Amino acid sequence: MAASSSTSSSRRADNGLGGGGGQQQQQQTAGSRRRKGPGALATAYLVLYNVVMTAGWLVIAVGLVRAYIAKGSYHNLYYSIEKPLKFFQTGALLEILHCAIGIVPSSVVLTAFQVMSRVFLTWAVTHSVKEVQTEDSVLLFVVAWTVTEIIRYSFYTFSLLNHLPYLIKWARYTLFIVLYPMGVSGELLTIYAALPFVRQSGLYSISLPNKYNFSFDYYTFLILTMISYIPSKYITLLNPSTLEIQVYLKAIYNVCKSLCKIPT
Amino acid sequence: MKYYEVEILDGKTREKLCFLDKVEPNATVAEIKNLFHKNHPQWYPARQSLRLDPKGKSLKDEDILQNLPVGTTATIYFRDLGAQISWVTVFLTEYAGPLLIYLLFYFRVPFIYGRKYDFTSSKYSVVHLACICHSFHYIKRLLETLFVHRFSHGTMPLRNIFKNCTYYWGFAAWMAYYINHPLYTPPAYGHEQVKLALILFLFCQVGNFSIHIALRNLRPAGSKTRKIPYPTKNPFTWLFLFISCPNYTYEVGSWIGFAIMTQCLPVALFSLVGFIQMTIWAKGKHRSYLKEFRDYPPLRSPIIPFLL
Numbered sequence A: 001m002a003a004s005s006s007t008s009s010s011r012r013a014d015n016g017l018g019g020g021g022g023q024q025q026q027q028q029t030a031g032s033r034r035r036k037g038p039g040a041l042a043t044a045y046l047v048l049y050n051v052v053m054t055a056g057w058l059v060i061a062v063g064l065v066r067a068y069i070a071k072g073s074y075h076n077l078y079y080s081i082e083k084p085l086k087f088f089q090t091g092a093l094l095e096i097l098h099c100a101i102g103i104v105p106s107s108v109v110l111t112a113f114q115v116m117s118r119v120f121l122t123w124a125v126t127h128s129v130k131e132v133q134t135e136d137s138v139l140l141f142v143v144a145w146t147v148t149e150i151i152r153y154s155f156y157t158f159s160l161l162n163h164l165p166y167l168i169k170w171a172r173y174t175l176f177i178v179l180y181p182m183g184v185s186g187e188l189l190t191i192y193a194a195l196p197f198v199r200q201s202g203l204y205s206i207s208l209p210n211k212y213n214f215s216f217d218y219y220t221f222l223i224l225t226m227i228s229y230i231p232s233k234y235i236t237l238l239n240p241s242t243l244e245i246q247v248y249l250k251a252i253y254n255v256c257k258s259l260c261k262i263p264t
Numbered sequence B: 001m002k003y004y005e006v007e008i009l010d011g012k013t014r015e016k017l018c019f020l021d022k023v024e025p026n027a028t029v030a031e032i033k034n035l036f037h038k039n040h041p042q043w044y045p046a047r048q049s050l051r052l053d054p055k056g057k058s059l060k061d062e063d064i065l066q067n068l069p070v071g072t073t074a075t076i077y078f079r080d081l082g083a084q085i086s087w088v089t090v091f092l093t094e095y096a097g098p099l100l101i102y103l104l105f106y107f108r109v110p111f112i113y114g115r116k117y118d119f120t121s122s123k124y125s126v127v128h129l130a131c132i133c134h135s136f137h138y139i140k141r142l143l144e145t146l147f148v149h150r151f152s153h154g155t156m157p158l159r160n161i162f163k164n165c166t167y168y169w170g171f172a173a174w175m176a177y178y179i180n181h182p183l184y185t186p187p188a189y190g191h192e193q194v195k196l197a198l199i200l201f202l203f204c205q206v207g208n209f210s211i212h213i214a215l216r217n218l219r220p221a222g223s224k225t226r227k228i229p230y231p232t233k234n235p236f237t238w239l240f241l242f243i244s245c246p247n248y249t250y251e252v253g254s255w256i257g258f259a260i261m262t263q264c265l266p267v268a269l270f271s272l273v274g275f276i277q278m279t280i281w282a283k284g285k286h287r288s289y290l291k292e293f294r295d296y297p298p299l300r301s302p303i304i305p306f307l308l
């Protein structure tokens, strides 16, 4: 790769989104940033951020449980946690910023994709299409997100403090097996449920003629979004080169090892 | 004459791929690549990257064995660059694609805008002008690739072409769809806007061409030398006083002109994406100029004078 970029870079600069030299250099700078790690101030801020986010998602979890107990039914729980859900899910946008300024060593693009897809679901689907708010599929992804995020943010918090309890590490890399498909199916079912209403109302759609000479069909966009779930989710699950999966496999291995009580 | 022994190892696995005894001391890296190719027919020379250090820089084809920092037994590491594709194929597909795709929309071939519009033509003159400008731009690029540019490499990795074609073809289709649409809305400020945009577009096309000529003249035919470009007698090249890659600046300018002329949002987006991409490349080129030439003019910035 390195060689191909150095040969193709400057000239093939030209062509398209080229992964030429520029990209390689960026990776290198990101790499050197990574080695340094965040400074004391950044760490303090990150701890604060992650504590707040953990607490926020705990509030959502408690809200869900209380509403369920009060109502005795799991339908329409969305309304009881709507506000904190919107607030804390939107707060995840800061994670993109963290990656962009380099205090968190993840890829900005990947993080942006992940966060944006959820913010999109929160605002552009669930908030905007009132009719889907009563669907049970909303609860499906809300529960999946809530559990995932409580684990994930507390994982970050404890990691930053260099005291990562084994339980949290285990939970992060194991519960994922259940939470991931649960979240994805909830999200897909919700978008699917929104389709007829979007088509009927022409929500967020722009049609010709207009002075910008541009049109947009939200209905088609939603269908494309649903299709895009297939490859991206499939890749995140199966691409063994992603760091996430490596850690994940290692964790599974550790679990097995501890279950077998291999004396060391 | 004392012969060299050259051992070629896989850059990743360190596995021994080939051993060449009796290599002449004045053999070039290109010749070593040919010898290696005989041993491993699947790796033709353009695919090979040879290095002295597995993580180091690739050796240049014209490097001479005895001038390299190696003993009489040289260990060279090989990296496969992947399938390569020749320039002819690259520009044909990359640039001819947008040219033809745009024309399909311009002539409103069937299955795009609905039956009753098949092969009709727009009542707005700006749509015809836009078609001329767009075609002109890509024909210019094709001709430049054929007759002006003196590239330092004959090939590029095959996988690049998929990415590049998706980008160029996709954007061309998206822009052409709206500009040639039966419901197209002409520019808000009418002829004035179109005239101004056309002037900007043509000015930038001439500028871009001038820079390409200037770059060509830096490099004698058949060589791969790289020099510092300086302003020439042609005033369009005077931008070299302030920036390292004025051809990119002019290119972005042309697209901005085209966006104003057609008043079409997708064109503006294409200009923006192109600008971001070219800024990244310009920064890379600027950096390598600074690294390569000590006396590089300090006033220059990569793509926008004094700013970027």
Ligand SMILES: NC(=O)c1ccc[n+]([C@@H]2O[C@H](COP(=O)([O-])OP(=O)(O)OC[C@H]3O[C@@H](n4cnc5c(N)ncnc54)[C@H](OP(=O)(O)O)[C@@H]3O)[C@@H](O)[C@H]2O)c1
Binding pocket: A010, A011, A012, A013, A014, A015, A016, B149, B150, B151, B152, B153, B208, B215, B216, B218, B219, B225, B226, B227, B228, B229, B245, B247, B248, B251, B274, B278
């Ligand atoms: N619309 C878009 O998105 C877009 C994007 C990028 C480019 N383009 C267009 O395509 C054109 C060509 O792009 P490019 O990236 O190939 O441009 P480039 O890197 O500036 O190179 C143009 C030519 O000049 C040579 N050259 C560059 N610097 C030189 C130097 N210091 N000494 C000697 N020769 C030198 C290059 O050879 P090497 O082979 O050694 O590099 C190449 O043959 C651009 O100017 C632009 O008009 C369009």
